[in-house]
Amino acid sequence: MDWLDYELNLGIAQYAREAGWIVNDLIVHTGTPPAHWTGDGVIAMLNHPIGKLIPFIRALTCPVVDLANEVDELNVPRVLSDDYSIGATGAQHLLACGLSNFAFFTCWDTRVELDRMRGFRETVERAGRTFHLINGLTMNRPSVDHEDFVAWIGAKLLELPRPLGVMAQHDRESMMVVSGCEWARVAVPEDIAVVGSNNDPLLCELGPVPLSSVDVRRRDQGYQAAQLLDSLIKGRKPPTKPLRVPSGPVIVRQSSEVLAVPDPDLSKALQYIADHYREPLRVEDVVDHAETSRRKLYQLFERHLGRPIHSEILRRRLDHARRLLLTTSDKLYSVARASGFLDDQHLARAFTREVGVSPSRYRQQQAPTERVGKRDSAKRD
16 A cells, blocks of 8 residues: 555454454555566555556566555556545534534645545535635645645635635645644634544544544545455456545534534523533523523524524434434443433434434444454465
């Protein structure tokens, strides 16, 4: 692989254990193909048309599965993330925050970045909102150090209308946006809400502001790549098109835990919901806390958010339940109580109605695919 991804490797390793494979991943760490390698198949991530891996792959007679989509000259089967839907998912999350202005930060010009930006932009524009591009490609990256680049991002952010929702193609770049906000002394998420993708815990949970991020299901991508390679080794025909792994949801953290609205009464009500949705919160509690009439508050929710008060409470609870279902092994009753539901039955009814599947099924769908059954004898990969 031209780029090491821990989650991808975990998915490959899971299938390898099930299939009884022997795996040689030295290339991932050294970047140098082995001189005398005689295996049954290869999983590669080919990010660069020019590099040591390309002639190595060309010379192979065994099946190859590629995890990237950057080298057209190699006609090999591919298992890819659904990058358009990843961008669209990030945009939908920020739209639900009530924002009107959006930006996407680019700096690599890869297909992954362009597809994610396109999904983000088209979703924003279909909703009638304003899209801006922060084009880091205009900077001569090799000659600019990190601090200067962060300052450039911060200056660009100051030129855009706020409140603003920003996304980048990966958590690394989204954290650069957060650093740019710090440089510009702009509050995250109150003035600028930020979303990344890949949900890398090292980046998302340990930065200056915990980062919301789209779960792109890298582990499942690695597993499906190994599964496809196994079928090719067994002589089955390759798919005619790349296989796309659907994205998961946004795992919401502090960087986008805001609803940007211009009315102070509505803002106060929303903050009250954000602080208390995990409690036995009722619509009447929100109304009693607001410094305006019940009628006006109902109108503010419908005008600015397009949903009533009880729907906003439910949205918060379901977002929290999604996060717990994906990041913990807690039982459904515990997930329900921690998310503000009376019990697991109330969670199941609301979750199935709003999400379309039960909480248990959702957890299974978002987890790496598992295969059950006996395997062929060990193969050398």
